[in-house]
Amino acid sequence: MHKVQHGASKAGAQLVTEQTFAQGEIVALIPDFTVVSTPTYQTIQIGPGQHIEELGVIAYMNHSCDPNTEIDTTTMTIRAVRDIAAGEQLTFFYPSTEWEMDRPFICACGSERCVGLVAGAKYLSVAILSRYFINEHIRQMILDALTPFSGSEMVEAATHHLLESA
Ligand SMILES: [Zn+2]
Numbered sequence: 001m002h003k004v005q006h007g008a009s010k011a012g013a014q015l016v017t018e019q020t021f022a023q024g025e026i027v028a029l030i031p032d033f034t035v036v037s038t039p040t041y042q043t044i045q046i047g048p049g050q051h052i053e054e055l056g057v058i059a060y061m062n063h064s065c066d067p068n069t070e071i072d073t074t075t076m077t078i079r080a081v082r083d084i085a086a087g088e089q090l091t092f093f094y095p096s097t098e099w100e101m102d103r104p105f106i107c108a109c110g111s112e113r114c115v116g117l118v119a120g121a122k123y124l125s126v127a128i129l130s131r132y133f134i135n136e137h138i139r140q141m142i143l144d145a146l147t148p149f150s151g152s153e154m155v156e157a158a159t160h161h162l163l164e165s166a
Pocket residue numbers: 064065066107108109110111113114115116
């Protein structure tokens with residue numbers, strides 16, 4: 001079970017697990033959702049102009065630049081990036097699903113890797129994004145953003161290489 005704790009963090013609420021998970025294990029599934037065209041602070045992006053909401057407790061997962069889970073919007077699963085202890089807050093890297101966020105914020109996660117401004121993948125370099133699991137729609141949107149360089153196989157190959165090495 002995962003429990004929402006209100007007022008526990010600066011973000012206002014957080015999702016805490018009562019179970020332990022080994023790296024790679026499924027932490028949660030996203031079985032039910034509604035697709036909307038506009039992002040809010042509680043939606044998760046699954047494609048260009050496609051955002052899902054009504055995610056239950058999943059909506060309370062906070063961002064971290066050193067997250068303990070990753071959300072895969074292709075399989076609608078949430079996996080443990082590393083071993084997770086009971087009582088830990090569940091977090092994911094927002095730019096792994098979000099291109100341009102409804103409510104950007106300055107991150108205070110304290111990680112050495114902290115990216116600072118969390119506003120979506122659009123505002124981060126490919127080099128930083130390549131440190132993380134990045135969803136397919138975001139990879140595609142990164143390539144689309146390189147349109148000025150379209151035709152440059154070198155730029156496209158380098159971008160693919162960086163993203164695949166995550
Ligand atoms: Zn951070």
